[in-house]
Amino acid sequence: EIVLTQSPGTLSLSPGERATLSCRASQSVSSSYLAWYQQKPGQAPRLLIYDASSRATGIPDRFSGSGSGTDFTLTITRLEPEDFAVYFCQQYGTSSPTFGPGTKVDIK
Amino acid sequence: EVQLLESGGGLVQPGGSLRLSCAASGLTLSSFGMSWVRQAPGKGPEWVSSISSDSIYTYYADSVKGRFTISRDNSMNTLYLQMNSLRAEDTAVYYCAKIGKLGLWYFDYWGQGTLVTVSS
Numbered sequence: 001e002i003v004l005t006q007s008p009g010t011l012s013l014s015p016g017e018r019a020t021l022s023c024r025a026s027q028s029v030s031s032s033y034l035a036w037y038q039q040k041p042g043q044a045p046r047l048l049i050y051d052a053s054s055r056a057t058g059i060p061d062r063f064s065g066s067g068s069g070t071d072f073t074l075t076i077t078r079l080e081p082e083d084f085a086v087y088f089c090q091q092y093g094t095s096s097p098t099f100g101p102g103t104k105v106d107i108k
Numbered sequence: 109e110v111q112l113l114e115s116g117g118g119l120v121q122p123g124g125s126l127r128l129s130c131a132a133s134g135l136t137l138s139s140f141g142m143s144w145v146r147q148a149p150g151k152g153p154e155w156v157s158s159i160s161s162d163s164i165y166t167y168y169a170d171s172v173k174g175r176f177t178i179s180r181d182n183s184m185n186t187l188y189l190q191m192n193s194l195r196a197e198d199t200a201v202y203y204c205a206k207i208g209k210l211g212l213w214y215f216d217y218w219g220q221g222t223l224v225t226v227s228s
Contacts, residue, residue, distance in 0.1 A: 047215060050209075090215075
């Protein structure tokens with residue numbers, strides 16, 4: 001099983017700032033099959049990024065994903081008030097997909 | 109608009125059973141693989157099970173293999189999860205989720221979730 005580690009655990013930023021979230025895999029993720037989700041309290045996760053860098057339908061271009069192998073990054077160029085949430089990465093390069101523990105982006 | 113609506117959660121004693129349902133609207137379920145994903149309080153999501161569009165292939169996490177059964181009724185546009193021999197560690201919100209691309213298990217649509225609590 002591929003274990004995903006996310007850092008930092010919490011990121012305290014102000015609206016308008018840039019957020020950089022990291023996801024590291026315990027072994028190489030096949031074909032960059034990595035996704036990012038946003039989750040707000042009481043809601044289901046929402047797909048932001050798939051295949052490491054492809055934005056899902058309707059996702060603003062301030063969200064971008066990058067990386068390959070074992071190191072991946074989600075960048076939010078300018079934080080909007082609605083972006084404060086928890087972010088999870090997920091690998092789907094194996095027949096047992098796994099999620100990371102999440103990074104909380106909160107208001108400084 | 110795609111909507112997935114889960115039902116069937118609740119409080120059950122250890123060793124008990126529950127059957128979850130997920131009714132789909134705004135999409136033809138028979139065209140897509142589907143999954144169940146759960147999330148314990150304060151934790152990241154955990155993939156539970158997936159089923160191919162034609163029900164031929166089913167897949168399970170080791171943690172639920174032999175206890176849970178995924179199925180679907182495409183004529184009813186509904187997905188199911190039969191959960192037997194429930195344990196305290198199965199306590200979570202259970203989401204049904206549409207698989208994003210054939211054979212690639214990321215999830216582009218999620219239901220609102222149904223809470224399963226296993227406790228005596």
